[in-house]
Amino acid sequence: MDVVSPELNILLPDEIMDTEAIVMDDDPPAESPAASGQSQPSDDAPIPMETDVLAVPEIVSLCSDAPPTQRTQALTTSITTDSTLCSTTSATQLLLTPSIASSSPLTLRPKLSANHQIILNKVASSPGADTTRSPGTTTITPGGQKFMVTAIGKSGQSIVLQLPHTGSKPGSGQGEAKANPQHFKVLTIGGRTDLKPVMVGQAVSSASQISTLQAQQLKTVQIAKKTQVSSAGPIKFIITKAVNNKGLTAQTSVSNVITGRVLSTSSPVTPPRTITLSETLSSNSKIAISPLKSPSKLTMVSVASQVPNSPQKSVSLPLNMAHLGQQILVQQSTATSPAKVVSSHSTPMKPVQTVTVGGPQFKTIFPLSTSSNVQQIQVPGSRFHYVRLVTATTGSSTGQAGSHCTNSSMTAKPMVVNTAQVRMSVPIIPAQTMKQVVPKPLTSSGQVLTTQTQQRLIMPATPLPQIQPNLTNLPPGTMLAPGSGNMGYTVLPAHYVTQLQQSAYVTLASSSGFPTPTGIQTQARLPLNGLSTSDAASRPRKPCNCNKSQCLKLYCDCFANGEFCQSCNCTNCFNNLEHETERAKAIKACLDRNPEAFKPKIGKGKEGESDRRHSKGCNCKRSGCLKNYCECYEAKIMCSSTCKCVGCKNFEESPERKTLMHLADAAEVRVQQQTAAKTKLSSQISDLFTRTTPAITSGGGRMPFTFVTKEVAEATCECLLEQAEQAELIQQPQATAERMILEEFGRCLMRIISSAGKTDCPSINC
DNA sequence: GAGTTTGAAACT
DNA sequence: CAGTTTCAAACTC
Numbered sequence: 049m050d051v052v053s054p055e056l057n058i059l060l061p062d063e064i065m066d067t068e069a070i071v072m073d074d075d076p077p078a079e080s081p082a083a084s085g086q087s088q089p090s091d092d093a094p095i096p097m098e099t100d101v102l103a104v105p106e107i108v109s110l111c112s113d114a115p116p117t118q119r120t121q122a123l124t125t126s127i128t129t130d131s132t133l134c135s136t137t138s139a140t141q142l143l144l145t146p147s148i149a150s151s152s153p154l155t156l157r158p159k160l161s162a163n164h165q166i167i168l169n170k171v172a173s174s175p176g177a178d179t180t181r182s183p184g185t186t187t188i189t190p191g192g193q194k195f196m197v198t199a200i201g202k203s204g205q206s207i208v209l210q211l212p213h214t215g216s217k218p219g220s221g222q223g224e225a226k227a228n229p230q231h232f233k234v235l236t237i238g239g240r241t242d243l244k245p246v247m248v249g250q251a252v253s254s255a256s257q258i259s260t261l262q263a264q265q266l267k268t269v270q271i272a273k274k275t276q277v278s279s280a281g282p283i284k285f286i287i288t289k290a291v292n293n294k295g296l297t298a299q300t301s302v303s304n305v306i307t308g309r310v311l312s313t314s315s316p317v318t319p320p321r322t323i324t325l326s327e328t329l330s331s332n333s334k335i336a337i338s339p340l341k342s343p344s345k346l347t348m349v350s351v352a353s354q355v356p357n358s359p360q361k362s363v364s365l366p367l368n369m370a371h372l373g374q375q376i377l378v379q380q381s382t383a384t385s386p387a388k389v390v391s392s393h394s395t396p397m398k399p400v401q402t403v404t405v406g407g408p409q410f411k412t413i414f415p416l417s418t419s420s421n422v423q424q425i426q427v428p429g430s431r432f433h434y435v436r437l438v439t440a441t442t443g444s445s446t447g448q449a450g451s452h453c454t455n456s457s458m459t460a461k462p463m464v465v466n467t468a469q470v471r472m473s474v475p476i477i478p479a480q481t482m483k484q485v486v487p488k489p490l491t492s493s494g495q496v497l498t499t500q501t502q503q504r505l506i507m508p509a510t511p512l513p514q515i516q517p518n519l520t521n522l523p524p525g526t527m528l529a530p531g532s533g534n535m536g537y538t539v540l541p542a543h544y545v546t547q548l549q550q551s552a553y554v555t556l557a558s559s560s561g562f563p564t565p566t567g568i569q570t571q572a573r574l575p576l577n578g579l580s581t582s583d584a585a586s587r588p589r590k591p592c593n594c595n596k597s598q599c600l601k602l603y604c605d606c607f608a609n610g611e612f613c614q615s616c617n618c619t620n621c622f623n624n625l626e627h628e629t630e631r632a633k634a635i636k637a638c639l640d641r642n643p644e645a646f647k648p649k650i651g652k653g654k655e656g657e658s659d660r661r662h663s664k665g666c667n668c669k670r671s672g673c674l675k676n677y678c679e680c681y682e683a684k685i686m687c688s689s690t691c692k693c694v695g696c697k698n699f700e701e702s703p704e705r706k707t708l709m710h711l712a713d714a715a716e717v718r719v720q721q722q723t724a725a726k727t728k729l730s731s732q733i734s735d736l737f738t739r740t741t742p743a744i745t746s747g748g749g750r751m752p753f754t755f756v757t758k759e760v761a762e763a764t765c766e767c768l769l770e771q772a773e774q775a776e777l778i779q780q781p782q783a784t785a786e787r788m789i790l791e792e793f794g795r796c797l798m799r800i801i802s803s804a805g806k807t808d809c810p811s812i813n814c
Numbered sequence: 815g816a817g818t819t820t821g822a823a824a825c826t
Numbered sequence: 827c828a829g830t831t832t833c834a835a836a837c838t839c
Contacts, residue, residue: 596833602823603833641824667821676836677820817839824832 591616599623600634602645607634610646650683665690673698674708755804764796 592613594604599613599621606613606623613623622630638645644663651663662680666687671677673687673696680687680698686705687698697704771792775785 590835592834594834597823601833603835605835638823645823664822669821671820671836675820677822679822682836815839817837819837820835822833822835824830826828826830 589614592618594618594621596620598630598634600627600630602638607631608646649679650685660685661688662690666693667691668693668696670695672696672704674702674704755800760800764793764800767792767796 589609589611590605592599592604592606593616594601595618597603597607599607599616599618600623602608604613604618604623606616606618611623612625613621622634624631635646647663649663650660660683662683662685666673666678666680668678668691671681673681673691673693676682678687678693678698680691680693686700687693687696699705768789771789772785775788780788
C-alpha cells in the first residue's frame with residue numbers, strides 16, 4: 049500500500065474510506081468544454097451496484113496551475129447525469145472530460161482555457177509518465193491501474209478521489225473491492241503548484257479492509273466506476289469553482305464538502321471557493337449505486353450550489369441516504385434498479401439553486417445555503433438535520449445560466465474535486481432556529497430554493513490530530529470542520545451553525561424522475577421521542593444546569609443533543625467553541641464508551657410509530673415508570689421487554705398510566721386553550737394597534753384613550769384635587785368628599801369623551 | 815427556591 | 827458485567 053501524505057490524511061476523515069463507491073463509466077476522448085456541456089443524458093439502464101463488475105482501472109491526476117498562494121477552500125462535489133448540467137458560477141471552472149479507454153492508464157492534463165475553465169484532457173500515459181509530474185501536478189499512473197492525485201486546499205494537502213471501477217463481475221461489494229484492488233479509479237484533482245507528490249496506494253473500497261494505518265493516512269473518496277456493458281459513454285466532469293473574492297478576512301472559513309461529508313478548512317487570506325463537480329453521463333453511462341443497508345430508504349439528491357447573483361447554477365448531486373437517514377451517500381444512477389436505483393434527472397438551468405431529491409421513500413427537505421457555508425439537510429425519518437458546509441461565495445460571483453460553464457474572472461486556482469460516495473454521518477439535531485419549508489410538489493424539474501445569507505462561519509480549529517471521531521456516531525448536530533494547519537476537527541452543532549446564518553431551504557420532492565412514495569412522507573413525519581420532527585425542531589431547548597460535568601458529559605442534555613450550551617445556567621461550561629478541544633475529546637470519550645451514545649434512544653419499531661421503543665430500555669425502580677424520571681415515559685412510550693424496570697406501570701393496560709394519560713391530555717387541552725386565548729388576545733391587541741396607529745399619525749378617528757394625554761391627565765387630577773379641597777372647605781364627611789371626587793372624575797371622563805368626538809385637543813375644565 | 819428523589823451516566 | 831458513585835433533571839414542599 050502506498051503512503052498518502054499526512055496532509056491528505058488530515059484532510060479527510062477515516063470514514064471516507066468506508067464509503068461506498070460510485071461507478072462511473074469510461075469516457076470517450078476528451079471533449080471541449082462546450083462539448084462537455086452538451087453531453088448526453090444518461091439512459092435509464094439498470095444500474096449495477098457498486099459491487100458490480102469493476103471497470104478497468106484508471107488513474108487520473110489533475111492539478112491546475114494555480115498560484116502557490118492560492119488554496120483550495122471548499123469543495124462541493126456533485127454528480128449528475130443530466131446533460132444540461134453545468135455548474136455555473138463566476139468562479140473558475142474545471143472541466144474534466146476524461147475520455148478514457150477502459151484499460152488504459154491515463155493522465156488528465158489540466159488546461160486552463162481562456163474562460164478559466166480547466167480542461168482536463170486525457171493523455172496517454174507513457175511508461176514513465178506515472179511518476180512524472182510538474183510541480184502542482186501530481187500524477188501517478190502506476191501500471192495504468194491507479195490514479196493520483198493532487199493537492200487541494202492547503203499547502204501540501206491533497207485529496208484523493210478514488211474511483212473504483214465496477215469490475216467485470218457483479219459483486220460482492222466491498223469484499224470484491226478488496227479482492228480487486230486494482231480496479232479502482234482514483235481521481236484526484238488538485239491545484240497547488242507546490243503540492244507534494246502524493247502517492248496513492250491501491251484503493252481500498254472497504255473501510256473495513258483498511259488497516260489502521262491506512263485509515264489514518266489514506267483519505268480517499270471512492271467512486272465506483274461502472275463499466276457499461278453496452279458502450280462506454282463519455283463522462284464529463286464539470287467542475288465549477290465558485291470563488292469568493294470578497295470579504296477576505298484574515299481567516300476565512302472554508303468547507304470541503306465531499307459528498308455529504310463536511311470538511312472545512314480554515315485558510316488565511318484565501319477566498320472560499322466552491323467547486324462543484326458535475327459528472328454528466330452519456331446515455332449509456334451508468335453509475336453504480338452503492339449497496340445500501342437500507343435500500344428502501346435510498347434517496348437521490350441533487351444539490352446545486354448557488355451564487356446569489358449568479359443567474360443560474362445547477363448541480364446535481366445524487367445522494368444516497370441510507371442507514372436510517374443518517375447517511376448520505378452520493379450516488380449516481382439511472383433508474384432501473386428497483387430499490388436502489390433512482391433515475392437521474394435533468395436539472396434545467398434556472399436562475400435558482402436547484403436541489404432535487406428523488407427517492408423511493410423520502411420526500412426530503414433540503415435546506416441549502418450554498419452561498420454561505422452551510423447547507424442544512426433535513427432527513428425525514430430522522431430527527432437529525434444534516435449540515436453541509438460549503439464555501440461561501442459572495443454576490444460578486446456572476447454565474448451564467450445554461451449548459452455551458454461560465455467563465456471565471458479568476459485564473460486557474462487550486463481546486464479540489466471530490467467525487468465520492470461517502471457516508472454523511474453528521475447528524476444534526478433539529479435546530480431550534482431552523483426554519484423548515486414544507487415540501488412542495490415539484491414540477492418535473494422544479495425545485496425551489498429560498499434565498500440565503502452569506503454569513504461566513506469561521507470555526508476555530510484546534511489541532512486534534514489524534515481525534516478522529518467516528519463520524520457515524522457523532523452527536524447530533526455535529527459538524528466536523530478541519531482547522532487550519534494540522535487541523536483537527538472542530539465539532540460544531542448544527543444548532544450553532546444555524547444561528548450563524550439564515551438557512552435557506554430547498555424543497556425537495558419527487559419529480560418525474562424521482563418518484564416519491566407517500567410512505568416517505570409518512571416516515572418523515574413520524575414522531576420521535578414523543579415529538580414529531582417539526583415539534584422537535586420547534587421545541588425550545590431547555591437550558592441545562594450542569595455544574596460539575598462541564599457540560600461535557602451525557603448528563604448534560606445540551607451535550608447529549610449535540611448542541612452547544614447557550615443561554616444555559618451551567619457553570620464551568622466547556623460545551624462551546626472556546627473549548628472545542630475538550631469538547632471533541634469528550635465526544636470521543638463518549639463514543640468510546642458507547643458508540644451509540646449520540647444516537648436516539650427511542651427508535652422506531654418495525655410497524656411504525658406505535659412500536660417505538662427505547663433502545664436500551666429503562667431501569668426504573670421507584671417511579672413505576674410513570675414519571676419523567678423514566679425515559680420511556682418521558683418519551684411517551686410504553687416500556688418494553690428491553691426495560692429492566694421494577695414495578696413498572698407504564699404498560700398498555702395499566703390503570704395508573706391511563707389515569708395519568710387522561711390527566712396529561714386534559715392538561716394539554718388546557719394549555720392549548722390558553723395558548724389559543726393568548727394568541728387571540730395578542731392578535732386583537734395587535735389589530736387594535738394596527739388600526740389605531742394610522743389614526744394617531746393621521747389625526748383622524750382617534751381612539752378615546754389616545755386623548756388621555758399627559759396634559760389631560762394632569763388637568764383631571766387638578767380637577768379632582770380642587771373638588772377635594774372644596775369638600776374639605778365645606779367640611780364634608782370623608783364619604784361625601786370621596787363621592788364628590790368621584791363625581792368630578794366622572795364629569796372629567798365625560799368631558800374627555802365628549803372632546804374626543806369633537807376635537808383633537810380635548811380640554812378639561814373643572 | 816431549597817431540598818429531595820430519581821435513574822442515567824460514569825466509574826471501579 | 828455488576829456494583830457503586832456521580833450527576834443533573836424531576837419532583838416535592
